Amino acid sequence: MANRRVVDARGSFCPGPLMELIAAMKMAEVGEEIEILSTDKGSATDIPEWIHKVKHEHVGTEEKEGVWHVLVKKTH
Amino acid sequence: MRILVVGGGMGGTILANNLARRLSGDVRAGKVRLTMLSASERHFYQPGLLYLAVGRMTPDELYRDQASLLEPGIDFHVDPVEEFHLDKNEVKTKSGKIHGYDIIAIATGSRPVAEEIPGLAENAEQFYTEESAVKMFKRLRAFEGGKVVIAVGVPHKCPMAPLEITFMLYDYFKDRGILDKVKLHYTYPIGRVHSLENVAKWAAPEMDRLGITYETLFNMKEVDGAKKIVRSEEGTETNFDLLITIPAHRGMEVIEKNGLGQRGFIPTHRHQLNMEGRDNVFVLGDTTNLPISKAGSTAHFEAETLGENIAARVKLGAPVRDYDGKVFCFIEAGKDRATYAMFDYQNPPQPKAPTRAVHWFKVAYNKLYWASARGLL
Numbered sequence: 001m002a003n004r005r006v007v008d009a010r011g012s013f014c015p016g017p018l019m020e021l022i023a024a025m026k027m028a029e030v031g032e033e034i035e036i037l038s039t040d041k042g043s044a045t046d047i048p049e050w051i052h053k054v055k056h057e058h059v060g061t062e063e064k065e066g067v068w069h070v071l072v073k074k075t076h
Numbered sequence: 077m078r079i080l081v082v083g084g085g086m087g088g089t090i091l092a093n094n095l096a097r098r099l100s101g102d103v104r105a106g107k108v109r110l111t112m113l114s115a116s117e118r119h120f121y122q123p124g125l126l127y128l129a130v131g132r133m134t135p136d137e138l139y140r141d142q143a144s145l146l147e148p149g150i151d152f153h154v155d156p157v158e159e160f161h162l163d164k165n166e167v168k169t170k171s172g173k174i175h176g177y178d179i180i181a182i183a184t185g186s187r188p189v190a191e192e193i194p195g196l197a198e199n200a201e202q203f204y205t206e207e208s209a210v211k212m213f214k215r216l217r218a219f220e221g222g223k224v225v226i227a228v229g230v231p232h233k234c235p236m237a238p239l240e241i242t243f244m245l246y247d248y249f250k251d252r253g254i255l256d257k258v259k260l261h262y263t264y265p266i267g268r269v270h271s272l273e274n275v276a277k278w279a280a281p282e283m284d285r286l287g288i289t290y291e292t293l294f295n296m297k298e299v300d301g302a303k304k305i306v307r308s309e310e311g312t313e314t315n316f317d318l319l320i321t322i323p324a325h326r327g328m329e330v331i332e333k334n335g336l337g338q339r340g341f342i343p344t345h346r347h348q349l350n351m352e353g354r355d356n357v358f359v360l361g362d363t364t365n366l367p368i369s370k371a372g373s374t375a376h377f378e379a380e381t382l383g384e385n386i387a388a389r390v391k392l393g394a395p396v397r398d399y400d401g402k403v404f405c406f407i408e409a410g411k412d413r414a415t416y417a418m419f420d421y422q423n424p425p426q427p428k429a430p431t432r433a434v435h436w437f438k439v440a441y442n443k444l445y446w447a448s449a450r451g452l453l
């Protein structure tokens with residue numbers, strides 16, 4: 001399995017899960033997976049939208065008990 | 077019991093003063109020793125930089141002697157930490173001294189790193205240091221018109237600053253009578269004009285009303301100084317005559333060098349504020365990796381929680397409460413109106429329409445801050 005880092009952005013209104021992901025991307029290696037935990041259902045759409053724009057990979061999204069787990073992979 | 081506070085900024089100062097009061101008897105009796113190590117003999121009120129950049133404050137108003145803000149009983153040294161030996165419960169300072177501790181609290185802050193974006197440092201104005209804010213103000217004074225672009229890196233301290241500087245620039249150019257020659261263009265990293273949804277809902281129509289254009293999902297990739305263009309990771313670009321930036325931040329180099337946290341941000345427990353995996357190392361302020369605003373108010377609320385918990389640990393052997401993620405931010409909506417946002421891990425903010433009263437409260441807070449750092453407010 002690829003290296004995976006977890007970014008716990010539950011309860012983050014500001015800066016919020018997408019900003020946390022943008023910051024985490026700067027720390028991740030190419031090929032690394034990042035799992036963002038978010039309690040904002042908007043993350044299920046705005047994270048994949050951004051990932052698509054910047055041409056990384058959206059691996060999947062899952063909701064478990066009110067927490068969205070959005071999995072992305074840094075590809076470049 | 078030896079308690080060591082590293083950093084004499086907002087978080088470190090409020091924490092040390094809080095502990096000095098709660099533990100004054102133990103300090104006097106020699107049972108507790110409170111030491112603060114910092115990198116400067118002056119205390120820097122960074123929020124004033126926003127005003128300095130538009131000529132509404134002067135540098136001397138931003139500083140006080142650090143020693144004058146500290147309670148008696150705090151052993152204060154200007155001698156920055158260079159090495160953290162967490163396994164040995166000691167740090168080594170620039171002067172070569174070793175300080176042992178039983179409990180350490182780290183509050184060394186964060187810093188903008190414009191150098192990470194090619195062309196940014198050379199071609200943009202910034203206001204997150206005294207020197208850059210003064211330089212920016214002089215550039216604004218000489219500016220006769222053109223397109224002003226605001227561009228923001230992630231993460232950065234003071235989440236309100238991008239909006240505030242934009243609205244303050246609007247008023248600055250209006251007061252100079254050159255607004256008709258200036259086009260303000262705001263960019264922001266995520267898909268709305270501010271990370272707080274309710275703030276974005278207020279700010280976007282405000283920008284429309286003032287004729288400020290904006291582009292969202294804009295993360296700086298590079299700046300071409302010759303062509304005066306800033307390009308984004310998202311594949312777009314915008315030209316500028318004057319580029320104003322809040323660059324992405326890192327924590328202090330000493331944190332990175334000692335392997336305490338990537339990019340200088342220390343993995344921190346969101347409620348107990350201890351460094352993950354260490355029960356006698358606490359972290360507060362900008363240098364945590366918590367998913368909350370890097371703001372003085374965050375450092376303040378964290379310091380209050382930690383003050384209570386560390387004192388309780390000394391007196392009853394256990395912490396007594398959790399940090400709830402509380403943040404409070406003023407939002408300047410121009411030169412004479414402001415609002416605020418208050419939120420925590422559970423509750424989003426519900427900002428109200430800006431008023432003059434809130435603005436004057438912020439202006440008063442710029443002076444009252446010194447009482448707040450002492451722990452009197």
Ligand SMILES: Cc1cc2nc3c(=O)[nH]c(=O)nc-3n(C[C@H](O)[C@H](O)[C@H](O)COP(=O)(O)OP(=O)(O)OC[C@H]3O[C@@H](n4cnc5c(N)ncnc54)[C@H](O)[C@@H]3O)c2cc1C
Pocket residue numbers: 082083084085086087088113114115116121122123124125126155156157158183184185186203204205233234237328330360361362363370371372373374375404405406
């Ligand atoms: C333009 C601007 C506007 C802002 N506006 C607001 C606002 O309106 N409201 C708000 O809440 N916040 C605001 N902030 C943010 C606020 O200033 C910071 O979030 C806050 O200062 C963080 O506190 P801190 O204790 O973590 O770090 P700091 O206050 O930065 O203090 C860090 C301390 O660590 C010391 N230090 C550094 N290295 C070492 C070392 N190796 N050893 C020992 N000590 C060391 C430094 O000397 C300093 O004393 C603003 C910031 C800026 C730049």
